Amino acid sequence: MKLSRRYALKSLLSIISYISLSKVSFGNNQILVGKTVIVIGAGISGLVAASTLIQKGANVIILEAKNYIGGRIRTDRSLGAPFEYGAGWIHGPSEDNPIRNLADRTNSSLFVTDDDSCELLNLSGNDIDEKVWDEIEEIWEEIIYDEIDSDTEGSILDAINEYDSNIWSDPNIRWVFSAYEEFNYGGPIHEISAGLIKEMSGFPTADVIFKDGYDKIINLLAKNLQIQTNSIVKSVNYSSTNNITVSTTSKNYECDYVICSVPLGVLKFNSIEFNPALPRYKQDSIENVGFGTVTKLALKFKDQFWDSDVQYYYTVAKETGRWPIWMNYRTFSKEKILMGLCMGDYAKKADLMSKEELIEDGLKVLKNVWEDDVGEVQNVLRTSWLNDPFTKGAYSFPRVDNSEEDFENLAESVDNRLFFCGEHTDLKYLATTHGALYTGIRAAKEVIKANK
Numbered sequence: 001m002k003l004s005r006r007y008a009l010k011s012l013l014s015i016i017s018y019i020s021l022s023k024v025s026f027g028n029n030q031i032l033v034g035k036t037v038i039v040i041g042a043g044i045s046g047l048v049a050a051s052t053l054i055q056k057g058a059n060v061i062i063l064e065a066k067n068y069i070g071g072r073i074r075t076d077r078s079l080g081a082p083f084e085y086g087a088g089w090i091h092g093p094s095e096d097n098p099i100r101n102l103a104d105r106t107n108s109s110l111f112v113t114d115d116d117s118c119e120l121l122n123l124s125g126n127d128i129d130e131k132v133w134d135e136i137e138e139i140w141e142e143i144i145y146d147e148i149d150s151d152t153e154g155s156i157l158d159a160i161n162e163y164d165s166n167i168w169s170d171p172n173i174r175w176v177f178s179a180y181e182e183f184n185y186g187g188p189i190h191e192i193s194a195g196l197i198k199e200m201s202g203f204p205t206a207d208v209i210f211k212d213g214y215d216k217i218i219n220l221l222a223k224n225l226q227i228q229t230n231s232i233v234k235s236v237n238y239s240s241t242n243n244i245t246v247s248t249t250s251k252n253y254e255c256d257y258v259i260c261s262v263p264l265g266v267l268k269f270n271s272i273e274f275n276p277a278l279p280r281y282k283q284d285s286i287e288n289v290g291f292g293t294v295t296k297l298a299l300k301f302k303d304q305f306w307d308s309d310v311q312y313y314y315t316v317a318k319e320t321g322r323w324p325i326w327m328n329y330r331t332f333s334k335e336k337i338l339m340g341l342c343m344g345d346y347a348k349k350a351d352l353m354s355k356e357e358l359i360e361d362g363l364k365v366l367k368n369v370w371e372d373d374v375g376e377v378q379n380v381l382r383t384s385w386l387n388d389p390f391t392k393g394a395y396s397f398p399r400v401d402n403s404e405e406d407f408e409n410l411a412e413s414v415d416n417r418l419f420f421c422g423e424h425t426d427l428k429y430l431a432t433t434h435g436a437l438y439t440g441i442r443a444a445k446e447v448i449k450a451n452k
């Protein structure tokens with residue numbers, strides 16, 4: 001049994017020769033002295049772009065809409081153990097993975113989440129027979145690895161139906177595709193492009209979490225950077241051949257270059273007005289590329305009613321994407337916390353539920369298994385990325401009818417002065433922290449090149 005968000009990608013990976021962050025160097029010449037660069041957004045891609053540019057002598061100002069930095073890397077410790085609103089895992093923490101490198105530099109304590117340490121529970125809340133489960137996984141593997149290749153048209157659901165038009169009615173089948181694929185890619189199974197997932201890649205080795213919080217790497221990256229929080233960028237005016245004017249709700253900034261690292265969801269909502277408007281092809285790709293959501297709910301209980309040594313409880317529900325995964329905090333902390341996840345279309349509903357509705361919805365699934373043993377909830381944290389005006393969803397996915405070109409369009413600079421980074425701009429490592437980091441380096445390199 002394997003569950004990692006990046007499991008499907010790992011087998012595609014042979015040797016990754018990407019540079020690790022510590023090895024990033026563009027020479028020592030300060031060719032950007034006297035130049036001002038505005039970076040919009042203090043997520044990992046924006047921070048990395050900024051720190052790369054200050055090495056070249058640029059005056060870099062980061063404008064961040066929220067009152068905190070890190071964007072989709074955000075840790076809350078109020079439950080006694082870290083709750084990650086956004087990224088939780090380092091996917092493939094091998095030595096080539098730059099996030100692993102940052103974790104090492106912050107002396108972070110990492111914990112391998114063992115996907116095989118799990119209990120599978122059917123619609124009635126009982127253990128699923130191992131033989132039945134093996135068959136389900138075999139079907140999943142055959143479809144994802146044998147049936148689908150980069151030329152496959154349509155969605156993953158189309159590929160499932162082509163394989164056997166009856167199997168989607170099986171709740172166990174819906175579970176496996178939701179927990180593995182919808183979680184992995186962040187979109188609903190009927191919208192994710194089957195062919196394009198084969199263009200994505202990852203790093204080897206089992207996923208890990210930060211026992212003391214993912215945000216440690218953000219704090220390291222943000223050292224010595226000029227970051228203005230509570231600065232909501234409303235417009236970028238690059239119509240003059242001289243300076244670019246970036247306007248927030250309270251102030252105008254003049255600069256030579258802009259790096260825009262805001263999430264795809266924000267671009268889709270046209271929250272920032274570009275003058276002149278972005279080229280049509282770029283606007284089309286912004287519209288077309290998928291941007292889904294994932295909901296997390298951490299329930300801290302007064303008394304523990306589950307085992308301490310099972311990493312994940314996998315619960316099958318009638319509705320696809322409804323709390324298929326529960327992560328057991330007791331395997332790595334003393335806190336009696338179960339963290340549930342929703343994905344696909346169900347996550348869109350869950351994100352919009354009130355806190356009370358969401359708790360009730362999660363508890364119903366747990367009570368289906370543990371019945372009256374499910375006791376008092378002491379404390380709760382939840383996410384609602386769809387409602388976040390500065391993100392508008394969780395992460396990007398290749399949608400049916402997208403092409404690789406769409407992602408190139410998202411990354412492409414405009415007028416050699418306006419540059420773009422963020423997880424959505426790199427199909428290969430889409431929806432990951434390491435992918436976002438690489439795009440920050442790429443955008444900074446483009447600025448350096450444009451200045452030559």
Ligand SMILES: Cc1cc2nc3c(=O)[nH]c(=O)nc-3n(C[C@H](O)[C@H](O)[C@H](O)COP(=O)(O)OP(=O)(O)OC[C@H]3O[C@@H](n4cnc5c(N)ncnc54)[C@H](O)[C@@H]3O)c2cc1C
Nearest residue numbers: 041043044045065071072086087088089233422423432433
């Ligand atoms: C629920 C969830 C789970 C995830 N799990 C994982 C995981 O386990 N492992 C993994 O590798 N990745 C995971 N990811 C993905 C990962 O978190 C992202 O790919 C990565 O953090 C994105 O970084 P970024 O710099 O592209 O964007 P962001 O971190 O979103 O940064 C963009 C910044 O722009 C700011 N902004 C937006 N609009 C404006 C404006 N108008 N003016 C100024 N600032 C603005 C935002 O506030 C934000 O801080 C997860 C994400 C989510 C949401």
